Amino acid sequence: MAIKLENVGIAVRDLEATIAFFTDLGLTVVGRDTVSGEWTETAVGLDGNHAKIAMLQTPDGQGRLELFEYIHPEAIETNPDRPNDIGMHRVAFSVDDIDQALEIAAKHGCHPLRGVATYEDVYKLTYLRGPSGILVMLAEKLKED
DSSP states (O other): OOOOOOOEEEEEHHHHHHHHHHHHHHHHHEEEEEESHHHHHHHHHOOOOEEEEEEOTTSSSEEEEEEEEEEEEEOOOOOOOOOTTOOEEEEEEEEEEEHHHHHHHHHHOOOOOOEEEEEETTTTEEEEEOEEEEEEEEEOOOOOO
């Protein structure tokens, strides 16, 4: 059986603000829609499922995020995940300039949880809290293998 990762889906409070954050970091919107009806109820498992969605893609074409803002049922606010919580908790991006990426994130009110660390002179990396509390890891490779 062949398998391929299609995208990572993230429910957000404000679709437009989240799109702005990720497009400023370099992703591109490749599709938008509003979905509802029996097929979405069946696929997602929520009665009355109705959401605005956007598909974003990384510049290399390999990674995609599907963002969705629920119209119905009402979105459930939860406490943001911590890096050590069980389950999905972050999306990671490699960047060619972490300082520039952090400047862009700061324009959206998003800052590192603690700071930027260097891992064995190979990566500079940090976690930050993005729109809707999404944990985002940014990593800049310092040297080639």
